[in-house]
Amino acid sequence: MNWYKRLAFCLLGWGSVGVVYSLTDALQADGFVLTPSVIDTALGFHPEAIWLYLSFFIVIPLAYLLAPAKRVKPLAHSMQFAAIGSGVIFLIFPTTLVYPQYQPQSSLSTQLLSQLIAVDSAQNLLPSLHVSLSILAGWALWQPHKWGRNIIFSSWILLICLSILLLKRHLFIDLVAGTALATVVICSYAQKASQRRANAYE
Numbered sequence: 001m002n003w004y005k006r007l008a009f010c011l012l013g014w015g016s017v018g019v020v021y022s023l024t025d026a027l028q029a030d031g032f033v034l035t036p037s038v039i040d041t042a043l044g045f046h047p048e049a050i051w052l053y054l055s056f057f058i059v060i061p062l063a064y065l066l067a068p069a070k071r072v073k074p075l076a077h078s079m080q081f082a083a084i085g086s087g088v089i090f091l092i093f094p095t096t097l098v099y100p101q102y103q104p105q106s107s108l109s110t111q112l113l114s115q116l117i118a119v120d121s122a123q124n125l126l127p128s129l130h131v132s133l134s135i136l137a138g139w140a141l142w143q144p145h146k147w148g149r150n151i152i153f154s155s156w157i158l159l160i161c162l163s164i165l166l167l168k169r170h171l172f173i174d175l176v177a178g179t180a181l182a183t184v185v186i187c188s189y190a191q192k193a194s195q196r197r198a199n200a201y202e
Contacts, residue, residue: 001069010064013076017133020083021124024090031096031123039172040165045100047109049166050116052159056130059156063137075140078185082132085181086124095125100168113167120169128170131178132185134160139186 064072099122104114138157142150161179164170170178 001072003065006064006072007061009072009076010061013064013079014060014133016080017083017129020087021121021129024087025121025124028091028094028123031094031125034095034097034125034171034173036097037172040168043165045102045168046166047102047107047113049163050109050113052163053130053167053169054112054116055156056134056160059153059160060133060137063140067140068143071140074189075136078136078139078189079133081185081188082129082136082181085185086127086129086132089127089177090124093126094123095174096123097125097168097171125170126174127177127181128164128174129178130164130170131161131175132182135179135182136185139182 063075067075099117102110102113104110134157138153141153161175164175165172
């Protein structure tokens with residue numbers, strides 16, 4: 001598969017997420033304020049995690065460019081399904097949190113965080129699309145027997161998931177919900193693929 005077809009699927013899949021995210025943010029009611037868990041409190045607030053958080057916007061297009069050709073189209077469709085599932089939850093149960101106070105000009109990290117806050121939604125927390133899309137990217141990138149590559153991308157994705165907690169853009173419950181959503185999407189795709197193979201042999 002050539003690179004422009006890969007980028008077209010990226011636009012189809014990831015672009016759909018952006019549309020759903022923006023529409024639900026505009027249409028939803030005021031969010032229910034989530035309460036931090038013991039884990040959230042223990043981790044604290046670390047503005048320096050902004051760099052890991054923003055690397056999400058690198059790993060997603062990389063997944064489309066580097067995944068095996070047979071995974072590119074499923075990745076786009078999986079992101080669409082994740083977007084629809086998240087969008088329904090965002091509208092039925094909008095959520096927000098009490099965000100930490102900080103000095104916006106105290107460092108480059110806090111300045112960058114302020115710019116992110118200016119364009120991001122204060123709601124759309126549960127489930128975390130940062131987490132679910134990162135896991136879907138990792139699923140697409142995974143290749144048997146290429147352990148070096150698998151370890152690098154898996155570690156990167158785990159750090160992105162951790163960053164949402166350190167940066168207090170999400171709470172631990174959002175991470176759990178995002179992981180559950182990605183798992184459901186992946187399992188649904190695997191089941192459909194298995195059924196297609198079974199039908200092919202009949």
